[in-house]
Every structure is written in structure tokens, then in C-alpha cells.
Amino acid sequence: MLGEIIEVVTKLFEFSDRLQQAEVEKRQKIADYFRTIEKCLRESTEKLKKQEKPIYEWAKLTVYADSLTKHEVNELSKLSERLSELLNEATKNTTKNEDLQSITESLAGTFGGLAEVVNTNLVISNGEGKNPRKIPRKKFILMAAGSLGLTATAGWLAGQRTPYIQWKMATCFGENAKKLIIYNAPKMVCDRIREMTDGNFIIDLDTSGQIQTEQILENVNEGKIQCGYSGIYYTKELYRPLFFGGAIPFGLNPQEQSAWLYYKKQPNDELTFIQKIYEEIGLNVIPFPAGATGAQTGGWFNKEINSIADFNGLTMRIPGLGADILAEFGVKSDKKLLGQPIGIDQIANELATKTIQAAEWIGPYDDLQLGLHKVAKYYYYPGWWEPSTTFDVQVNKDAWKNLPSKYQEIFKTACFETYLAILTQYDLKNSEALQEIRQLENSGKLKVLRFSDEILQTAAAKTKYLLDFYASGNNTFREVYEEWKRFKAQIRDWSKLNQI
Secondary structure (H helix, E strand, O other): OHHHHHHHHHHHHHHHHHHOOOOHHHHHHHHHHHHHHHHHHHHHHHHHHOOOOOHHHHHHHHHHHOOOOOHHHHHHHHHHHHHHHHHHHHHHHOOOHHHHHHHHHHHHHHHHHHHHHHHOOOOEEOOOOOOOOOEEHHHHHHHHHOOOOOHHHHHHHHOOOOOOEEEEEEEOOOHHHOOOOHHHHHHHHHHHHHHHOOOOEEEEEEOOOOOOHHHHHHHHHOOOOOEEEEEOOOOOHHHHHHHHHOOOOOOOOHHHHHHHHOOOOOOOOOOOHHHHHHHHOOOOEEEEEEEEEEOOOOEEEOOOOOOHHHHOOOEEEOOHHHHHHHHOOOOEEHHHHHOOOOOHHHHHHHHHOOOOOEEOOOOHHHHHHHOHHHOOOEEEEOOOOOOOEEEEEEEEHHHHHOOOHHHHHHHHHHHHHHHHHHHHHHHHHHHHHHHHHHHHHHOOOOEEEEOOHHHHHHHHHHHHHHHHHHHHOOHHHHHHHHHHHHHHHHHHHHHHHOOO
16 A cells, blocks of 8 residues: 555656746646645645544545646646545545555655655756766666655655745735834734745735724634734734733833833743733734834824823714823813724815814824825824833644744744834834924924923822723733833833933
8 A cells, every 4th residue: 555655746746847947837836736736635634633533524536636727737636636535545445544644644744745856946857967866767766666665755845845834914004004104013023934844834904994903913813824913903802911012001111112012921831921911801813023113202283282182072083092181181082083094195184174183193204104294283292101012923722833933933033133124114203203303393393292290290199090900800801011111110220220
């Protein structure tokens, strides 16, 4: 049985020679076909590990054999069909489940390697010629015959490529955010993962922007998509503890926030403290920081805000805990007024038509891209409600566990790189854009103003009151809040020591 399987796979490798000269489109089609079979075989292995016989998965191989109908690939279809028959026979005749696992796992690697062979110049030859990238056919057959028959082949192929995996990611940033720095973050993650896996871990990114932040979290939690990109702007009380992974008014500065996001209570913990919060509230989700805005500004107003009383009666585009605090001063958020957040590209228009009288986004660069400086004269700082905002890639925990460990490390690296890259871009471009705003200020077109001490002190006291209130009614919120306060006090002591 093993000998016949080796023979079929060897013929498939020989068949790849013919594809080497085929046009790119045809080779891609065959490569995708091989990866489909690889996926089916990996699913078979998982079933075998559970002591289940994958009759259904192997029957699918026969169906896949019918998917290529052109004359040039008829032979390939027949070989795939024969392979399916052999595997079904093995199900009936092989008594050792471990042997079947070895066969299917090795075959999965083999088909992954076939996909790579088709897409590169790595071909099986007759041993003639001097091309150093060609593997002599005799050598390949000897490799295939080693150990359990296919294990050596799989080992050889493992050195040539990595398994093919395809995920879906939704992002809360649609095409209307295309001019903004943060828009690029999810694509950066997907691109880096694709590059580091040689195109074998693909994440299809949905940039329609039709799914809001809370829905993205829930879709990932339910496994409807493998991952999503968003900020932590939720309304459900259940999700309030998660705010500590995003932005807390009068909270940590950007450097301190980075330390907090990667903080573990015990050095050997698998998950960070923030990641464990998701687990504690029952979410089947692991978050990975993948973008940060750094310090933000206080937003654009159509009148001067000299005291807390000046907030009363305003309608403002603002999300999250900042909206909750300003509500205490008589501010209505856009979400409360309209039932949903104002679209990013509509903020300036709503300010111009006075549907809202104030709006905050992120900082100078993005704000200029949105044209907010053209419709409001008063630009305030600091953005005390979001001193260091973080955006995450949220990953379904089951999907994460099914990733090879190598891909998990690549995924974490891509997110970390993106986190630093986005934070760096905001610092650089905000500093440049601020000079443009200063020029507009010098020409009398707008005013850059600092919130008064009275406003900052009153807002800080109200923030503490609100956080204490939330903690009194939610055990998880209280637990996280206490740890966050302890962490803040400790790292702030260090931060102050280094101030010049």
C-alpha cells in the first residue's frame, strides 16, 4: 500500500515538470489545486488524531479530481483520483491509526511542496544537465521510500515551504479612511505575514468598513471570521474592562502604554495581562496590539471652551470613555444623537452644517486630511480622554490554536512591527503637520488653545468618579482597574525620574 502511494506521488512530481513551462495563470491554478488537497489532508490528520476515520475528507479528493477539466491536466486528475482510492483502501486495511496519521500528514506536506514546485524552478529532473536547483528523480524516489515511506519526503518538503493557510480579517476602517495613517495598519499586518511565509499564510482583508468595532469583536468571538482589526470603542457593559487595552482618560502616556500592553503578572505566563481579560469575561478571542496613535489632541470646536460650563449643550463627535465623561458635562455624542457614529469622511461636513459643534479625531496629520481645520476655528489640546490609543488585531482563539507555532510567531512579529511603525508614523507626521497648523494660526485662520486648568482638573476628578463607579458594579472591571492603577503608579514613578 505504501509503495503504491509513493508511486502515485512520484508521478505527480514528474507531472510538475510539464507545468514548469506553462503560463503563470495555469501554474497558479495547479498550485491552488495542490494546496486545496493539502488542506483536505491536514483535516484528515486532525480527524485521525481524534480516533475518527476521515472517510468524508478522502471522498472529497475524488471530487477535487474533477475540478480540472482541461486536456493538459487530465492526467493529474486521474492521479488525484487514484490517490483518493488508495487512502480509502488504507482506511479499511490499516489497523494502526498512527500509520494513517503519518501517511496523511506526510502527504499534506508533499502536496504543499508540489504547489511550491509548480510556482518555482525547483523541478524533478532525469539527472541530466547542471542546473543546481533540479532534484534528480532517483534521489527523490529514494527519499520518498525512506522511513515510513513518506516521512522523509515530508521532511524534505518542510525545508522548502510552509503550509498554506487562508484567513479573513475585517477592519473597521473602510475606504473613507484611506487618507489616514491608521487605515494602513491592518494591511501592513496582512502583507508582512504573507511576505514572511512566502505567500503561504494569506489573510483576506475586508475594507468595506461595514462592520463596526463591537460587531467585529463578536464576529471574531463566534468564529465567523478568524480575525478583525479595530479599536476598543464598545457600549456593552460586559466589554468595559477591555477599555484598559485601548485608552483610559488621564491614563498612560505612549511609552507607558506600550509597557502595559505587554505586561504579564508572571513572567512565564503565556498570555499578557490584557489578553487574559478577554479570557476572563468569556471571550474566545486573543488581542494583539497592532497600531497606536500616541498622544492625541483635544479636537475642534466652533466656539471657545474656557470652562466646564462651555461644554453644556454641545453635540460632539467622540467615542468611548471620553464620551461618557463629557456626557457628565452636558455633551451629547454623535452616536447618542444619530444612533450611530458619523462616518469618518462626513465629520467635516457635519461640523460645517452645525449638526455637531465639535469633533475630535486623532491629531494634526489626520485632522488636516479630513479637512477639520476648514470648518472649525478652535483647536484644543491635550486630548486627555485618549492619551495613548491602541488598536488591535483580535484573533479567534480556536483559529489561533490551529496555527502552526511558526505562524503564530510570525503573526505576533507582524503585529508588533505594525504597532511600532504606526506609532512612529503618527509621531513624525503629527510633528510636521503641527507646523502647518502653526502657520494657519499665525495667519489668523485658527487658534491652537490649551484646555484650562479648571477643565483638566474637573475632568480628571470626573474620570476617577466614573471609573470607581464602573468598578463598584463589575468585579472584572474592578480587578483590572486596581491592577492598572498599581501599574500606573509604579511606571509613572520611573517616568518622572527620567524627565529632563
